Amino acid sequence: MTNKNLKFLEKKLKLSFKDSLINISEDTRIIIIAQKEQVLNILKFLKGKGYDHLALISCADWIEENEFELVYIISSYGDPHTNWENIAKSKQPIGVGVNIILKTRISRENPQFITAIPVFENAEPYEREIHELFGINFEGHPRLTPLFLEREYKIPPFRKDFDTRKYVEEVFDKIPFVEEKK
Amino acid sequence: MRKLELYFGPQHLGMVGNLSITLKVEGDRILEATANPGYLHRGFEKLMELRTWIQNFPIVCRVNMVEPDSMEMVYAMAVEKLANIEVPERAHYIRSIVLELARVASHLFGLWAYANMLGFDTVAQWAMYHRDLILDLFEELTGGRVYHIYLWPGGVRRDFPKGFKDKIVNTLHSIGGCVPDYDATFFNNRLFYERAKGIGKITQEEAKKLGAVGQVLRATGMKFDIRKVEPYAAYNNVDWDVPTREEGDAYSRLWVIRDEMIESVHMIFKLLDKMPDGEVYNRVPNPFKWNIPKGETYVRVESSRGELGLYMVSNGGDKPYRVHFRTPSYTHGLVILEKLLKNASIADVGNIMISLYVVAPEIDR
Amino acid sequence: MDRKDIKKWIKEPGKMGHKYSLHAIYFCTGCGIIEVPPVITSRWDAERFGVIPVATPRQANLFLITGYVSVKTLKAVIRTYEQMPEPKWTVGFGSCPINGGMYWDSYNTIKHLDKYIPIDGWIAGCMPRPEAIFVAVTHLWTLIDKGEAKAYVKYREKYKYYRDNQEKVLGKLDWPALYKENQK
Numbered sequence: 001m002t003n004k005n006l007k008f009l010e011k012k013l014k015l016s017f018k019d020s021l022i023n024i025s026e027d028t029r030i031i032i033i034a035q036k037e038q039v040l041n042i043l044k045f046l047k048g049k050g051y052d053h054l055a056l057i058s059c060a061d062w063i064e065e066n067e068f069e070l071v072y073i074i075s076s077y078g079d080p081h082t083n084w085e086n087i088a089k090s091k092q093p094i095g096v097g098v099n100i101i102l103k104t105r106i107s108r109e110n111p112q113f114i115t116a117i118p119v120f121e122n123a124e125p126y127e128r129e130i131h132e133l134f135g136i137n138f139e140g141h142p143r144l145t146p147l148f149l150e151r152e153y154k155i156p157p158f159r160k161d162f163d164t165r166k167y168v169e170e171v172f173d174k175i176p177f178v179e180e181k182k
Numbered sequence: 183m184r185k186l187e188l189y190f191g192p193q194h195l196g197m198v199g200n201l202s203i204t205l206k207v208e209g210d211r212i213l214e215a216t217a218n219p220g221y222l223h224r225g226f227e228k229l230m231e232l233r234t235w236i237q238n239f240p241i242v243c244r245v246n247m248v249e250p251d252s253m254e255m256v257y258a259m260a261v262e263k264l265a266n267i268e269v270p271e272r273a274h275y276i277r278s279i280v281l282e283l284a285r286v287a288s289h290l291f292g293l294w295a296y297a298n299m300l301g302f303d304t305v306a307q308w309a310m311y312h313r314d315l316i317l318d319l320f321e322e323l324t325g326g327r328v329y330h331i332y333l334w335p336g337g338v339r340r341d342f343p344k345g346f347k348d349k350i351v352n353t354l355h356s357i358g359g360c361v362p363d364y365d366a367t368f369f370n371n372r373l374f375y376e377r378a379k380g381i382g383k384i385t386q387e388e389a390k391k392l393g394a395v396g397q398v399l400r401a402t403g404m405k406f407d408i409r410k411v412e413p414y415a416a417y418n419n420v421d422w423d424v425p426t427r428e429e430g431d432a433y434s435r436l437w438v439i440r441d442e443m444i445e446s447v448h449m450i451f452k453l454l455d456k457m458p459d460g461e462v463y464n465r466v467p468n469p470f471k472w473n474i475p476k477g478e479t480y481v482r483v484e485s486s487r488g489e490l491g492l493y494m495v496s497n498g499g500d501k502p503y504r505v506h507f508r509t510p511s512y513t514h515g516l517v518i519l520e521k522l523l524k525n526a527s528i529a530d531v532g533n534i535m536i537s538l539y540v541v542a543p544e545i546d547r
Numbered sequence: 548m549d550r551k552d553i554k555k556w557i558k559e560p561g562k563m564g565h566k567y568s569l570h571a572i573y574f575c576t577g578c579g580i581i582e583v584p585p586v587i588t589s590r591w592d593a594e595r596f597g598v599i600p601v602a603t604p605r606q607a608n609l610f611l612i613t614g615y616v617s618v619k620t621l622k623a624v625i626r627t628y629e630q631m632p633e634p635k636w637t638v639g640f641g642s643c644p645i646n647g648g649m650y651w652d653s654y655n656t657i658k659h660l661d662k663y664i665p666i667d668g669w670i671a672g673c674m675p676r677p678e679a680i681f682v683a684v685t686h687l688w689t690l691i692d693k694g695e696a697k698a699y700v701k702y703r704e705k706y707k708y709y710r711d712n713q714e715k716v717l718g719k720l721d722w723p724a725l726y727k728e729n730q731k
Contacts, residue, residue: 028412029479029480055482055489055491056493056508058506060503060504061504073491073493073508077399077404077406078406078411097411097412099482101480121391121392121517122391124517125512125513125516147220148220148223148546148655149223150618150619151618157225158225158227158228164225164228164229164652165232165652168652168658172657172658172716175712175716176662177659177662178661178662178701178705178708178709178712192620193572193604193623193627197575198575198580200576200580200620221619221620221623222577222617223617223619224615224617224650224653224656225653225655229650229652232652241649244649247580247581248581291584294588306588307588310589310590311588311589311590313585327674327676328581328674329674
């Protein structure tokens with residue numbers, strides 16, 4: 001049932017965005033690998049088609065290929081009166097159990113990207129967290145201040161070249177117990 | 183009037199959990215609110231990259247301690263999807279029963295927090311007592327009151343002990359028999375109506391724009407529940423309904439919580455009737471040398487606060503490459519809370535925050 | 548009033564009064580807060596031991612640090628501890644304050660809480676049962692009786708060392724020192 005809606009969406013996407021790779025991976029998942037200039041256009045296109053729930057913006061550090069990969073996961077809320085048991089019989093072209101995983105790669109040397117807040121308003125804390133933990137700068141974001149961390153780190157802590165066990169040894173284990181001091 | 187900056191800080195009687203809010207007030211009215219999370223940040227996702235797939239199981243339930251079973255479920259589902267493991271039929275039913283019991287326990291904890299903050303101490307004591315009865319059931323089944331480590335990839339760890347079905351039925355009858363008392367003391371009480379009606383009101387378009395899920399969205403009239411949108415475990419095999427309300431304020435959110443608890447109890451009875459016999463566990467390959475093929479996936483589950491998701495990337499090795507939890511309290515606590523606290527009065531901060539059911543360790547991970 | 552201890556009550560009424568009314572401060576520090584509401588409500592009633600939660604640090608004399616402490620929380624914990632009046636007792640709850648626990652390799656949690664504020668006793672477990680809190684409270688009573696629960700005196704005598712350790716982790720602290728040097 002959702003395969004019909006998925007194939008419809010895949011066809012529409014392939015028509016509008018020719019240089020992105022689109023394939024259906026499981027029953028209800030579409031993976032789109034896009035160039036970084038096309039990402040905002042694809043997000044606007046999907047929101048116009050009824051996929052209005054931005055679930056997650058995530059980031060993976062592919063250190064061997066010297067690239068960061070930004071991931072946007074989008075799904076649909078459906079209509080207020082959607083009867084979920086009857087989606088098999090419904091004719092609306094939105095696959096309501098569908099998740100769209102949109103991926104793009106940016107360089108690791110000087111990571112810059114553009115914010116998605118004009119399209120999805122709840123993207124603000126996700127981008128703030130990625131800026132703090134990975135070091136990626138988002139242009140146009142209203143407040144890129146620290147969210148979780150209290151101290152300064154030389155390398156942003158979630159990158160693969162930050163060794164957390166060595167950090168613990170150097171900073172926390174070297175502090176002496178009070179009984180040992182005289 | 184003068185403008186002041188107040189700290190509704192981590193050590194406060196109206197705060198459940200370790201979160202701090204900075205308020206800019208003028209007189210009694212709040213002009214701007216900023217949430218300061220980070221008091222519980224452990225770098226969870228970085229720690230999970232340093233442990234093997236099996237070593238991650240005892241640690242993953244500690245992301246959110248109010249309802250740890252949904253975290254285990256979402257991790258088990260993601261690993262099963264990447265490694266292509268089948269789950270036997272009886273395990274699906276047991277998983278659904280355990281998740282529904284955890285949902286009732288978590289809603290009772292939320293009821294304790296809300297009733298305590300409003301001043302209804304009697305209802306708070308009852309809710310904590312009934313939650314303890316459910317934790318006794320968990321202790322007999324899994325060995326621990328709070329952290330269960332029961333839902334593994336491939337099924338569940340062990341079968342129900344002898345006589346456990348009757349124990350569940352007796353406990354739920356004794357809790358369900360107190361619903362008229364709860365109604366008379368709290369839900370139909372005129373004081374609760376006066377204090378919660380119209381507070382923290384959010385419309386449906388606003389909620390969808392700001393990324394609301396769970397009972398915050400269901401209280402505005404939208405029937406969005408992941409157990410119906412993308413059914414998992416045994417939820418498709420029983421008849422049940424999604425309760426909603428129309429107004430979108432704190433009053434209707436608490437009523438949605440009450441209706442969900444009653445619906446969960448009915449669902450457990452129906453699942454216990456229909457449960458088939460059989461195995462509960464499909465063996466995984468050698469857990470010491472378990473490499474999962476390359477790939478990525480996103481799975482989601484309906485926890486007691488909303489849509490809980492997990493994005494997992496595997497590199498073909500014996501440890502995860504990247505793990506990212508999508509928690510419902512993230513948008514509720516950082517985006518919606520700041521929006522709803524504008525132009526509220528200082529006396530309503532605890533009311534709005536606890537009716538949104540923001541759990542602090544889910545924001546920081 | 549316990550009739551068997553009536554001699555102790557007459558000799559040292561202050562100490563017996565402190566023992567049987569340990570007021571704990573309401574601060575949800577970490578993971579372990581999930582087992583504190585069952586303790587203070589009706590099933591495992593903590594009020595029969597004299598333990599009730601109070602609102603501000605100035606009214607409390609027991610600090611129960613439940614669970615792991617991150618760097619941001621350490622600031623709040625130190626501020627709260629320094630505002631409590633003497634005599635005061637601290638108990639570490641769970642295995643994370645003891646030696647790091649399950650997050651021993653995390654870059655943001657404190658591994659040995661003993662280096663930053665003085666601790667009277669520990670409760671092991673992850674999660675400990677509610678009865679473990681009562682075992683800890685009764686053990687604290689015997690320590691107070693013998694005069695061995697003197698962590699707050701240690702803080703006063705070795706304040707310089709504690710403050711040095713705190714500044715190594717948190718940077719320059721923006722509140723003044725609580726005690727002068729070598730205060731007895």
